[in-house]
Amino acid sequence: MKTKYIILIVVMIALFIAPFVISPSANYSGADSAVEELITNQGYEPWFSPIWEPPSGEIESLLFALQASIGAIIIGYFVGFEKGKRAKK
């Protein structure tokens, strides 16, 4: 069982290092924006724009971090709570 987890963790780390080894000079922009570009190059004009946009890249990453941390807090709370409950018995 333990070896299974070790293998999985190693695979996961490898997955996220591999890109930088394979294409070190790529710009790593979002696939979403790559597609956006492809469409606007065809001459399409979006007919509606976001009602609010993060004023800067910093604010955007703040909000992304907020989203991830909300999720991570809940997961951590759940895992800790269940482990603690089991340990008490």
Place this chain on the structure above:
Amino acid sequence: MHIMEGFLPHPWWEIWWMVSMVIVAYGVYRLSKVTTKLPEAKPLLALMGAFIFVLSALKLPSVTGSCSHPTGSGLAAVIFGPAIASVLSMIALLFQALLLAHGGLTTLGANTFSMGIVGPVVAYLIWVTCRKARLPTSAGIFLAVSLGDLFTYVTTSAQLALVFPTAAGFFDAFLKFGAIFAITQIPLAIGEGILAIFLFDFLAKYKGQLLSTMKVISLPITAHEQEGKE
């Protein structure tokens, strides 16, 4: 997989909104049924929502030299069924549309359809098939979650190709969008599948009784009973 705000013209955005709302409405109905019947499943529901929140916030690098993010909705589908996964996905997408200008309100229907409906349905079907085939639980979770993730992006590619076919037609455009979306997604889908194994193993260990009541897994004892019934 986010189709950006304003990138789906009339009548497409309305069509996807209508289709998605039907499923999400059914999901809300299922949600209220599950929470009244099994109040102890509520923390699990929060956990699945949280998993979607974390994963859909992470933009990860891929071998294609661009970044994309996993969806997290496959695991929710395995545990609560695809309709509830739709509701949870829509909440995460709404957060991103309003606060991050990522995706959009007009495209919320289409994005909910790919990440909240097709992805979860694929994940759920694969999970059920793997269980019928008696594959190991981890293999089932991995296949269900990663293929659910991947098919979300295949769906986005198809949705865009329908609206923006190239001169060579729908299929050519589908391949073009798919080359950007789906290929980038392959390593991320594998990563999401692995993460899901970790969380699911934890749940099977600590919440096995609840998961078995929800008929997600069968504990060794009840497995015999179920076989007897069949």
